[in-house]
Amino acid sequence: MGALHEGHLALINSSKLANHITVCSIFVNPTQFNNKEDLAKYPRPIDADRQKLEEANCDVLFIPSENQMYDELPRLKFDFGDLETVMEGQFRPGHFNGVGIVVAKLFNIVQPDISYFGQKDYQQFLVISTLVKDLSFQIQLVCHPTIREKDGLALSSRNLRLRFEERAIAPLIYKCLQSAISDFKKGISIERIKEQVSEEINSHAGFKLEYIEFADANTLSLLEGYVKNKKVVICLAAFLGTVRLIDNVIVEI
Amino acid sequence: MGALHEGHLALINSSKLANHITVCSIFVNPTQFNNKEDLAKYPRPIDADRQKLEEANCDVLFIPSENQMYDELPRLKFDFGDLETVMEGQFRPGHFNGVGIVVAKLFNIVQPDISYFGQKDYQQFLVISTLVKDLSFQIQLVCHPTIREKDGLALSSRNLRLRFEERAIAPLIYKCLQSAISDFKKGISIERIKEQVSEEINSHAGFKLEYIEFADANTLSLLEGYVKNKKVVICLAAFLGTVRLIDNVIVEI
Numbered sequence: 001m002g003a004l005h006e007g008h009l010a011l012i013n014s015s016k017l018a019n020h021i022t023v024c025s026i027f028v029n030p031t032q033f034n035n036k037e038d039l040a041k042y043p044r045p046i047d048a049d050r051q052k053l054e055e056a057n058c059d060v061l062f063i064p065s066e067n068q069m070y071d072e073l074p075r076l077k078f079d080f081g082d083l084e085t086v087m088e089g090q091f092r093p094g095h096f097n098g099v100g101i102v103v104a105k106l107f108n109i110v111q112p113d114i115s116y117f118g119q120k121d122y123q124q125f126l127v128i129s130t131l132v133k134d135l136s137f138q139i140q141l142v143c144h145p146t147i148r149e150k151d152g153l154a155l156s157s158r159n160l161r162l163r164f165e166e167r168a169i170a171p172l173i174y175k176c177l178q179s180a181i182s183d184f185k186k187g188i189s190i191e192r193i194k195e196q197v198s199e200e201i202n203s204h205a206g207f208k209l210e211y212i213e214f215a216d217a218n219t220l221s222l223l224e225g226y227v228k229n230k231k232v233v234i235c236l237a238a239f240l241g242t243v244r245l246i247d248n249v250i251v252e253i
Numbered sequence: 254m255g256a257l258h259e260g261h262l263a264l265i266n267s268s269k270l271a272n273h274i275t276v277c278s279i280f281v282n283p284t285q286f287n288n289k290e291d292l293a294k295y296p297r298p299i300d301a302d303r304q305k306l307e308e309a310n311c312d313v314l315f316i317p318s319e320n321q322m323y324d325e326l327p328r329l330k331f332d333f334g335d336l337e338t339v340m341e342g343q344f345r346p347g348h349f350n351g352v353g354i355v356v357a358k359l360f361n362i363v364q365p366d367i368s369y370f371g372q373k374d375y376q377q378f379l380v381i382s383t384l385v386k387d388l389s390f391q392i393q394l395v396c397h398p399t400i401r402e403k404d405g406l407a408l409s410s411r412n413l414r415l416r417f418e419e420r421a422i423a424p425l426i427y428k429c430l431q432s433a434i435s436d437f438k439k440g441i442s443i444e445r446i447k448e449q450v451s452e453e454i455n456s457h458a459g460f461k462l463e464y465i466e467f468a469d470a471n472t473l474s475l476l477e478g479y480v481k482n483k484k485v486v487i488c489l490a491a492f493l494g495t496v497r498l499i500d501n502v503i504v505e506i
Contacts, residue, residue, distance in 0.1 A: 075336060076388070077331075077334065078331065080330075105387075105389035106389075108390050109391070131329060134329040135357040
């Protein structure tokens with residue numbers, strides 16, 4: 001969706017290393033926003049994006065108009081079942097239908113052999129994995145580790161909208177995820193860890209936790225209590241002022 | 254789904270005339286049957302099919318196993334909205350989700366430039382047109398006119414299951430559609446025509462009308478009363494003994 005940062009450019013670089021031709025699409029997809037204000041506010045620094053892609057030696061930039069992508073609204077709707085009733089799906093109704101449809105369109109238009117996504121949107125990666133598997137797209141998916149600022153804040157186009165004081169406390173999200181891993185490994189219950197993170201986040205003025213969840217990293221089934229022998233993803237969403245931030249970490253327990 | 258007849262072979266021939274390579278898939282897709290008995294009874298004369306395709310100079314036969322197509326059941330479900338709440342969609346719940354998923358898989362595996370479907374399954378053709386448009390598949394669709402026996406009966410793999418006496422009265426379906434067109438053009442109301450067809454079909458022992466509907470041929474919105482300046486499809490489904498038959502005709506009014 002553009003507003004490119006080092007996280008996106010890491011995907012371009014990974015693709016450059018493994019492929020002959022690298023295509024980047026930039027399209028702020030209206031059907032995946034459930035909040036019109038969020039859509040209107042989404043940054044669109046096209047000239048800067050174009051320059052960054054040129055510097056990264058990206059071969060092709062695909063930047064369609066809304067009319068080219070949707071000459072009319074789709075009749076088809078996707079339902080990803082349990083995968084879209086939790087976390088981002090629960091708090092952003094219709095979001096993953098919009099993501100699924102637009103990614104299927106981009107796959108069919110661009111016809112890539114390999115497609116690169118960032119781990120920051122982990123649930124989105126699982127949704128797209130399901131899309132690829134269930135519809136037999138002949139595409140290999142790569143989930144690239146989240147790129148972070150030195151203080152741990154996950155890179156996001158939305159970070160540009162943080163005020164100075166907000167930016168200063170934003171790294172708390174990753175700090176909480178790190179201590180969640182540590183407590184989880186010590187054998188503290190999931191409920192207790194969620195309580196602690198909630199208290200910590202909400203104790204800072206302007207910060208409001210939306211959710212922290214522990215889920216099976218393959219199926220995204222939510223976990224409770226104590227867990228063993230599993231790949232677990234810990235996902236967090238919080239508002240900092242009016243800006244909604246998400247992050248996640250994966251831990252083998 | 255195999256059990257090939259002259260209707261399928263007409264699709265093969267059309268493709269042969271326009272393309273370098275013609276691929277036929279045969280896969281009796283379990284997820285589009287809402288009736289297990291219907292699935293079990295579906296004819297699978299593979300050797301005869303293979304021979305017919307060889308005689309038609311079909312270049313490739315793709316005949317995957319159930320496990321190859323579904324190593325697990327899909328999580329993703331399709332919802333085609335109004336397009337699947339009427340007629341075949343209403344009487345075969347889940348049918349068009351199953352059709353949509355398997356056709357998307359076949360499109361992604363085979364990657365055709367042009368894909369041929371028969372008009373007999375007109376609603377299916379509209380569902381697949383929606384799939385192609387909404388997901389931007391780079392595929393051109395061709396709707397081939399229904400091929401009929403000399404007495405008017407639309408060719409169908411299910412005709413093989415009709416008993417001798419049933420086969421004798423089966424052409425009544427097309428006769429009713431022909432008189433429906435004629436009455437429609439005379440200005441008789443849709444309700445009156447539906448009544449007449451229902452009475453005619455149900456007056457024959459073993460015949461039971463499931464529906465006859467008049468619909469906008471582009472959107473499949475059901476029509477009532479009197480209609481002008483429209484492309485209309487008249488669709489009919491009926492049971493003849495235990496065999497369910499469908500047919501349709503298109504009329505510009």
